[in-house]
Amino acid sequence: MRTGRYPTKPWAMPAGRSRGRRHPEPEHTYRDAFERDRDRIVHSRAFRRLEYKTQVFPNYEGDHFRTRLTHTIEVAQLARTVSRVLGLNETLAEAIALAHDIGHPPFGHVGERALDELMAEDGGFEHNRHALRTVDEIEDKYAAFRGLNLTFEVREGIAKHDARYDRFQEDEIREFSPDERAPLEAQIIDLVDHVAYNVHDIDDGVEAHVLSVSRLADEVPLFGVLHHRLRTELGDVRSRALFNETIRQLVNRLVTDLITTTGEAIGAAGVESVEDVRAQPMDLASHSERIEAELETLQAYLGENLYRGARVGGAMERAGTILRELFEAYRSDPELLPRRHRDRAERVGVLTAIADYVAGMTDRFVIREHRRLVIDGHGAAQSTRYSD
């Protein structure tokens, strides 16, 4: 039990009370179950590929933009802070955060939307489902089982991660009791994910000269109030430093609001155990209504001026076409799939096998395979394919 400034609280999810793994394993001598899960995620191939998957700007556009990997690291860092202050199990929150986007396809939301359309006749594509298949069966490292054999609580955190496409079939989600709340360590991940991307998308958008700081200050009160106050406080300061200080205070404001509001909700609900958390009618982790509304304004602004703007929207439209053409190439000739994915096609169906293979690819690998198979029209003859 932690006894520092923020002692662990009774509503934390202890590793010793995990519902266990699908394939029972002996305990490790000095790492608990959630520490092992965190380490397995970091050592997985799917995790390493996040480096070359787009968050908003493709990583060949510049060296300072977030990638899916650095976004994930920011989410994990925020999750650790929030869970520590709330007395939660910091390791469990970190493990779920590190895995939260492990099923994200290449090319950001454009890739996700393209795959969803391509999979329409088979129930659609959703990155949480793909993430679960990645950690349950696609990762191939261990002699005794397929996948990473993570604990129930980390898998539940992945399955219940909020997503724009909620495509679990009933029998896939049943083991996670969808009517039950996830432990708080999982609940906070959606919220710190939003904090991370809302703030870093402003940062990246300004870095790319797509967003203007003065327009942001005028049109997004959440940003504007801090920016105006800091300008008065700091006086004659470089505009870059003023912007960076605003970003810094913005993260702090959002995280503090999340900690305070969630802490109050825990108190008001009178929960005394993780079972009490699970039995609540609603998630206890949340922002205040005021911040919630301000975040919506910011999201709408980013949607119009960044995500759907000419620079990001245009590059991403081309990316969607490349991904669709590659998918169609595999569909018209499944022999082009690597052996392991051909074998999977027999078990899970050809569309799901293709979607899982393509969703696992990095941006640059999609581009390379598209050039080889679609533009140059080489079949399976020469292979630069992933060896799995």
Ligand code: MG
């Ligand atoms: Mg995310």
